[in-house]
Amino acid sequence: MSFSIADLLSQHRTDKFDLHDHYLNAQMVRVLKTIGYDRNYERAAGQYLYDEQGNEYLDLLSGFGVYAFGRNHxxxxxxxxxxxxxxxxxxxxxxxxxxxxxxxxxxxxxxxxxxxxxxxxxxxxxxxxxxxxxxxxxxxxxxxxxxxxxxxxxxxxxxxxxxxxxxxxxxxxxxxxxxxxxxxxxxxxxxxxxxxxxxxxxxxxxxxxxxxxxxxxxxxxxxxxxxxxxxxxxxxxxxxxxxxxxxxxxxxxxxxxxxxxxxxxxxxxxxxxxxxxxxxxxxxxxxxxxxxxxxxxxxxxxxxxxxxxxxxxxxxxxxxEKLVENSAKVGADIIGRLNALTGQFEFLKEARGKGSMIAVEFKSPDSFSLKAAWMMLEAANKGLFCQMITIPLFKEHRILTQVAGHGMNVVKLLPPLILTQKDCDRVISAFTKTVADTHQVPGSIWELGKNLASHALKAKAGQS
CATH class of the missing domain: 3.40.640.10 (Type I PLP-dependent aspartate aminotransferase-like (Major domain))
Known part of the structure; x- marks a missing residue:
């Protein structure tokens, strides 16, 4: 009897969303397609994921923490x-x-x-x-x-x-x-x-x-x-x-x-x-x-x-590999450098955490135009602003993050404990650019915000 997982993967390499849509949780497929996270990953190594085009993604979720030492160690x-x-x-x-x-x-x-x-x-x-x-x-x-x-x-x-x-x-x-x-x-x-x-x-x-x-x-x-x-x-x-x-x-x-x-x-x-x-x-x-x-x-x-x-x-x-020590070092570096940006960006409240368990919290700004934009999102769905951070981080910078919880204006980082200085620099650069873009009202990132608000309002209407 011949049986090969490699052959199965090769035969169905583009079928995963259809399979889940037909036989598993179709709503999860809808979520991924709506926010643009529908990628076909083909390989993983350490803190990185690679799609079918060979693009590299820095994974700061680590499978909700299970891949603390990176994938395929x-x-x-x-x-x-x-x-x-x-x-x-x-x-x-x-x-x-x-x-x-x-x-x-x-x-x-x-x-x-x-x-x-x-x-x-x-x-x-x-x-x-x-x-x-x-x-x-x-x-x-x-x-x-x-x-x-x-x-x-x-x-x-x-x-x-x-x-x-x-x-x-x-x-x-x-x-x-x-x-x-x-x-x-x-x-x-x-x-x-x-x-x-x-x-x-x-x-x-x-x-x-x-x-x-x-x-x-x-x-x-x-x-x-x-x-x-x-x-x-x-x-x-x-x-x-x-x-x-x-x-x-x-x-x-x-x-x-x-x-x-x-x-x-x-x-x-x-x-x-x-x-x-x-x-x-x-x-x-x-x-x-x-x-x-x-x-x-x-x-x-x-x-x-x-x-x-x-x-x-x-x-x-x-x-x-002294991963406890690296976790402390990497976390302190990321938290410190993000907090140094709070005086530069009105939306950024603080970064906090211990080791490689990090929250980046956002807040209502003081400027009239920014506050009006913030309130538009909050009225549609509390915590929606964070999607304007996580989605561009993923689409433009290929960094995978998550919102920290329902109704929270907090982005959560739960990276593998093996991050390098180069990875940390990439994280800070991506956050700086993304948060800066949110301060441009109107701007392309706020077109994303309007679309998110529209989806949220439609979902609320469907529940009523």
Whole structure:
């Protein structure tokens, strides 16, 4: 029998949008075509994507963070090839595997020293689901608290902890006994915890939607309050972990020790879905407390050899290539140089972030003509101005970025941790030119703005 993926790709190299339009999410195809992101990428290497004409794109999304070490990293590729060539037994189930034991050991050498056990799963949302279950079992409490504007995943338990209503609409009723408090608000958190019925407070050390950074005293006080009221402190490091913020774990910026850390995304270098929860020994021992409870929570594919090998190779890449240090250096460079432009451009409010998790926020200007143009976009759809940044960055400069969240005037950069000085220079040059163009009213970029506003108004009319 002859079967070739290369042959299939060759035969259907221009069919991907038609295939998705007919058999998958047709609305995603409409979005891509509307904003001009409908490219046929044929190759990827490191931080770059290449289309069928050979044009190079600088990817500052890195697959929503999963390709933190760039695409097709040779060390991870070789590890996966080696696993396939060894013909290892895999997922025997009535057994335990060497590679999962080794990966757990390596992960726990990087986490705060109170975390001594690891649980593997397939994704970030599964890690959050596990944390919810383990917290409830350990504390014998039901209530779970998260933060407004949080994002913890889209399965039913994790979705119950999402602070953005747009993800929840139409999917209820969700998990009971879940609530939220404002991020960075200690008084609201203490009020919620003081009832002493909260099993866990689940929080992103830096919020992904908007790249919101807490005050320096916030997380240390979160740790103290959780201990005081018997609540588990769960850090969702699915996006912030593994060097993203210029520390291996974002909690290191504040010197705190959560009871659990959820991780995924970059853990396998983007190749194989994998997630994990690092936790204290008492939490693990409480859930798996007897032999007949050895399988009360698990996931069929969670400790497969491909995922575990990719995880081990990824940890080696982070260490050997000093990617945590590069993340800190690159991020500081980009943030500093963008902030230096705020006095030059009225629309530019600030750049902020830690390491290679960066937000570029825009604001209403003071000049009458600019303010009128801004208000036109805001009236059509809040946060629409950022599309006037991301679309030209892509079309004119071949730089891939994203809007940081629904209704936000924030562009988010989540680049691979391997960016070079040349890449940073390219980012600054492209942002400078694009933001400068928005200050030319009328101008060609505002024709794009009018088209975006027209699409937004038509969409609103269709919903009414």
């Amino acid at each position: 040779p060390v991870i590729v070789n590890a996966l090839k080696e696993v396939l060539s060894l013909e290892l037994p895999d997922l025997v189930q009535m057994d335990v595997s060497i590679l999962s034991g080794l990966l757990a050991k390596e992960i726990l050498t990087t986490t705060p020293d109170n975390l001594e056990r690891a649980f593997f799963c397939n994704s970030g949302t599964e890690a959050v689901e596990a944390a919810i279950k383990f917290a409830r079992y350990f504390t014998k409490r039901n209530r779970i608290i998260c933060c407004d504007h949080a994002y913890h995943g889209l399965t039913m338990g994790a979705l119950s902890l999402n602070g953005e209503q747009i993800f929840k609409d139409g999917f209820g009723p969700l998990l009971q006994d879940c609530g939220s408090v404002p991020f960075n608000d200690l008084a609201a958190l203490e009020q919620a915890l003081s009832s002493r019925n909260v099993a866990a407070f689940v929080v992103e050390p830096i919020q992904g939607k908007g790249v919101n950074i807490p005050d320096d005293h916030y997380l240390p006080e979160v740790e103290r309050m959780c201990k005081k009221y018997g609540t588990l402190f769960v850090a969702d490091e699915i996006q912030t972990g593994l060097g993203r913020t210029g520390k291996f774990w974002a909690v290191e910026h504040w010197g705190v020790k959560p009871d659990m850390i959820c991780m995924a995304k970059a853990l396998s270098g983007g190749f194989v879905p994998v997630g994990a929860v690092a936790m204290t020994q008492p939490i693990m021992d409480s859930v798996f407390n007897r032999m007949d409870r050895a399988v009360v929570h698990g996931s069929t594919f969670s400790k497969n050899n491909m995922a575990m090998a990719a995880g081990l190779a990824s940890l080696e890449v982070i260490k050997s």
